[in-house]
Amino acid sequence: MPEPRRPSRVSPLRSVRARAVFAAAVVTAVLGVTGGLWARHLVYKESLRDAVTFQSPITYGPSAGPDPVEVHLAAPEQDASLAVAALDRVLIPAVPAVVVLSALVAWYATRRALRPVEVIRARTAQVTASNPGDRVTVPRAHDEIAALAVTINDTLARLQQAGEAQRRLVGDAAHELRSPLAVLQAGLDVALTYPDDADWPATVATAARQARRLTALADDLLVMARLDAGAAPGAAASAVDVPATVARVAGESAVLRDDVRVEHPDGRPLLVLLASASFERVLRNLLDNAVRHAAERVVIRVDSPAARLRISVSDDGPGIPAADRDRVFERFTRLDHARGRDDGGTGLGLAIARELARRLGGDLVLTDHPGPGATFVLDIPAEDLDEDVSPRRG
Numbered sequence: 001m002p003e004p005r006r007p008s009r010v011s012p013l014r015s016v017r018a019r020a021v022f023a024a025a026v027v028t029a030v031l032g033v034t035g036g037l038w039a040r041h042l043v044y045k046e047s048l049r050d051a052v053t054f055q056s057p058i059t060y061g062p063s064a065g066p067d068p069v070e071v072h073l074a075a076p077e078q079d080a081s082l083a084v085a086a087l088d089r090v091l092i093p094a095v096p097a098v099v100v101l102s103a104l105v106a107w108y109a110t111r112r113a114l115r116p117v118e119v120i121r122a123r124t125a126q127v128t129a130s131n132p133g134d135r136v137t138v139p140r141a142h143d144e145i146a147a148l149a150v151t152i153n154d155t156l157a158r159l160q161q162a163g164e165a166q167r168r169l170v171g172d173a174a175h176e177l178r179s180p181l182a183v184l185q186a187g188l189d190v191a192l193t194y195p196d197d198a199d200w201p202a203t204v205a206t207a208a209r210q211a212r213r214l215t216a217l218a219d220d221l222l223v224m225a226r227l228d229a230g231a232a233p234g235a236a237a238s239a240v241d242v243p244a245t246v247a248r249v250a251g252e253s254a255v256l257r258d259d260v261r262v263e264h265p266d267g268r269p270l271l272v273l274l275a276s277a278s279f280e281r282v283l284r285n286l287l288d289n290a291v292r293h294a295a296e297r298v299v300i301r302v303d304s305p306a307a308r309l310r311i312s313v314s315d316d317g318p319g320i321p322a323a324d325r326d327r328v329f330e331r332f333t334r335l336d337h338a339r340g341r342d343d344g345g346t347g348l349g350l351a352i353a354r355e356l357a358r359r360l361g362g363d364l365v366l367t368d369h370p371g372p373g374a375t376f377v378l379d380i381p382a383e384d385l386d387e388d389v390s391p392r393r394g
Contacts, residue, residue, distance in 0.1 A: 016114060024106035025099050032095035039091065040084050047083045116145045124152060132160040169224070172332035176217055176346060180210040213346070220348035223281070224331070227355050240279060242270040242309060242382075243302055249283045250300055259294075260287070263301040270304050272382035278356045282364070285349040286313040286376050293317030294373070309362075309382035316373040325366045329354045350376075 116139045123136040135156060138149040187206045191198035243264050250260045264270075290298045294315035303310040320328055327333050332347035350364075353376075357364040362380030369375040 016110065020110040021103045021107045025103040028099045028102035029095070032098055036091040036095055040087055043087050044081075044084050113145075117148075120145070120149055120152065124156075127156060129163070132156070132163055169331060172347070173217070173221055176332060177214065180213040180217075184210040217346045217348075220346045220352060223352055224348055227352070227359075236275060236277075237273050238276050239271055240274055240276045242272055242304075242311075244269075245276070245280060246283060246300055246302055246311065249280060249287060252284075259297045260291070261297065261299050263299060266302075266304060270302070270309075272309055274309075274360060274380065274382055278360055282353045282356050282360075282378060283311070285353040286364075286378070289349055289376075290315040290317075290374075304382070307381060307383055309378075309380050311378045312367075312375055313378075314369060314373060314375040316371070319369065319372050320366060320374045328366065329364075353378075
């Protein structure tokens with residue numbers, strides 16, 4: 001596996017601060033030069049228009065009387081040039097000075113603004129797998145940088161939770177794998193050590209049973225890995241005849257227990273559009289769980305309220321305490337009375353069933369059950385495809 005690429009040191013000429021200083025200098029220089037040229041034009045133009053207005057009597061012949069005359073004298077062109085030159089002596093040093101001052105202000109402002117970003121970057125770079133609980137410091141100012149720090153902390157928290165879940169999954173999977181492997185190895189070692197005294201049919205039967213447990217666990221781990229990767233098995237939707245599908249899956253479970261009963265009060269065909277593979281996987285997991293814990297019977301009930309599909313799976317087994325109703329949906333969770341049984345399951349069936357139910361747009365819950373046993377209810381949105389063409393029987 002290649003080593004993660006470490007962030008290289010930012011080149012001073014390519015940094016955000018350098019770009020801000022360059023942009024401020026360019027804008028100030030353009031504005032200064034443009035303003036200076038416009039000022040020179042105005043000074044030159046006004047100097048040429050400058051005139052002196054006065055009145056003086058002019059006498060035309062002996063009988064002529066005083067007659068006021070208005071005389072305009074234009075300033076010479078060399079005076080206008082002198083005025084522009086005086087302005088140039090001010091503008092030439094002033095414009096570069098303003099450009100430098102603007103660059104310094106931009107450099108100082110960006111330095112103060114980006115200082116928390118550098119602190120966040122350095123702190124984030126220190127977070128590794130050995131210290132996943134480290135977090136960056138959120139600045140007091142309620143600005144974009146503070147929002148960035150909060151987002152980074154949230155991302156680190158999600159990564160930490162994902163890492164912890166992965167470690168728990170690996171540890172639980174190793175524990176679940178070790179149990180059937182230990183039984184398998186112990187039985188074979190004893191049979192090989194004392195081949196004449198070994199009960200080979202019983203040894204082979206035990207090995208086959210543990211192999212089936214390993215196969216079921218491997219299948220569940222594969223499904224769980226696909227779910228964690230965001231890919232639901234059999235996610236393509238198709239038209240499903242729900243009563244027929246439930247009856248078929250129940251018939252498969254009836255191989256292990258012959259008292260599995262299906263109830264469909266409506267009694268009519270129910271054709272809905274959903275992911276058939278995921279739906280059947282949920283049914284199988286619920287039935288496998290019910291068959292393992294039932295004392296005498298398992299009941300599956302199919303109901304179809306408005307735009308919903310509700311399937312309940314009930315058994316008359318020992319039941320589930322109220323404190324464990326949420327815990328049974330966690331991965332590798334099996335109650336104590338099931339943990340000691342050889343056919344206690346992989347501990348992933350209900351977790352997979354709930355995840356698939358939520359992928360179908362619904363949920364899987366454990367409800368109150370009158371008397372002994374437990375009732376799991378699958379509730380998903382499902383529009384009856386036959387509703388528009390066949391009236392409901394009632």
